[in-house]
Amino acid sequence: MFEYAYSWSPSSDLSLDDFLQKYKPTMVIDDGQKPWIWVRRLEHEPLDTEVPGDENSSGPTIERAQKLLKDYSEKITNIQKDNSIPVRANKKKGLRSKKEVREEVMVEVANEFKRISEESKLTCGKWLFFLPAEHIDEAFARLSRELVTGALSKTPAFCAKVATTPSDVGLNHRYLICLYLPDLYDKASVTEVLRVACWSTGIRPNSAKTDLYTLIGLDSKHPSGIKSTTLTKAYWDEANAKPSAGESKSTAASDKAQKKTAKRQRKEDDEDGVFEDVKEAVFDEGSDEQEELGTMTSLIAAKNLPFIAPKKAKARPENDSATEGESDDLPLAKPATSAPKGPLKPVADADSSSDDEIKKPKKIRRF
Missing domain, CATH: 3.30.760 (RNA Cap, Translation Initiation Factor Eif4e)
Structure with a gap:
């Protein structure tokens, strides 16, 4: 090299x-x-990191795997084109869906790749x-x-x-x-x-x-x-x-207790x-x-180790879960309806009055 x-x-x-x-x-x-x-x-x-043409190159094994990939790709394409295989499974007729047949082929090719890898080290x-x-x-x-x-x-x-x-x-x-x-x-x-x-x-x-x-x-x-x-x-x-x-x-012995206290402990x-x-x-x-070079899965903090990311992260993954995709440290970006941070202030309205105005008795003018 x-x-x-x-x-x-x-x-x-x-x-x-x-x-x-x-x-x-x-x-x-x-x-x-x-x-x-x-x-x-x-x-x-x-x-x-191998360079094609090296003496120790694994070229023959690579070619074998490429041919296998090509053959199975054609097999999957034929499944999609085969009208005798229904889109949805029919248990009464014993027919499997295209997805089920396709997934079976994918498992088969994965096992073949594994066999090639192990045989060739x-x-x-x-x-x-x-x-x-x-x-x-x-x-x-x-x-x-x-x-x-x-x-x-x-x-x-x-x-x-x-x-x-x-x-x-x-x-x-x-x-x-x-x-x-x-x-x-x-x-x-x-x-x-x-x-x-x-x-x-x-x-x-x-x-x-x-x-x-x-x-x-x-x-x-x-x-x-x-x-x-x-x-x-x-x-x-x-x-x-x-x-x-x-x-x-x-x-x-403590598995049962841990399940009960998992949410609180977390x-x-x-x-x-x-x-x-x-x-x-x-x-x-x-x-x-x-x-x-896709996008990030994300960071996980290890026990008793400092976390890499600051508490306020600039980016969040695509997860709408309140426990995993949101943070109490970050304000929501331009929410459609947001709760006011401070106490509500009365809005002037012809038909409304504050609690103080309702509870406060009217003054009686004495002549």
Whole structure:
């Protein structure tokens, strides 16, 4: 690999702190030559950094996966055109809907991609984090330090990168951080990295993606509709599980009590500043590597760690929930009807009078 100035490894001349101070994602403009800033814990390259034609290139495997994607894309297209498959399922006739048949094919192709990856040992992938400009510099610096010398250094995670600033950056642009691990199909290691990343850095990913998907051009805008990222509820359930086996007995006994007090406890935690609500949204990716530069999932504050974002955030995700999408610290922007901040003042009206006027007896003039 050629010498790339925006990449750090343990053998670099600069210290990690100096490197992070010198190259901040908001300060480096991508002119087509520097799309990423890299921090490597190990001298190991992710799959999606391969250059076509290299001796160790995975070209044959990529070609095989591309052909598989093409074949299944055609199969999905044929399902849409097949008039014998109804739009709505008919249980009486035993007919499945187009959606059900299509989803079955998508599960099948995902399993095929997994098989190809495991057979060829090309299982590298990454967790994807999306953050706004006001948080990206600090978030990437924190993640990098944890990766090199902190809690993440004890996990399989080996590399991180962050997108630099596009030359035509928009007002609400979101930056992408990728945290790499060697086997995205190893549920135990993926869950470990997820748990440690959330609790040690205070930021949370919104999805995971294999490098194979990136190399074959499978993204959220692919015409086949095949899912290009992976993040199931099972991962979060395991990541949120108690890490210590010794705590399992007491945890099982207190589960019922915790459910009863969950809402009250969350409120108390928020008041103490220990946790902050998770603001989530679902975002698309773009094409090729830059497809992942969608909008942010959001920040999660880790227990006993300071939260990156100030209390008054400038932007909020698309969530109308009163507990996740709104903040008591922020006034509503131009509400259609808003409650007055101060006490109501009487409005002069011919048919109305104040309470004082009603209760106050009329003066009787004495002659």
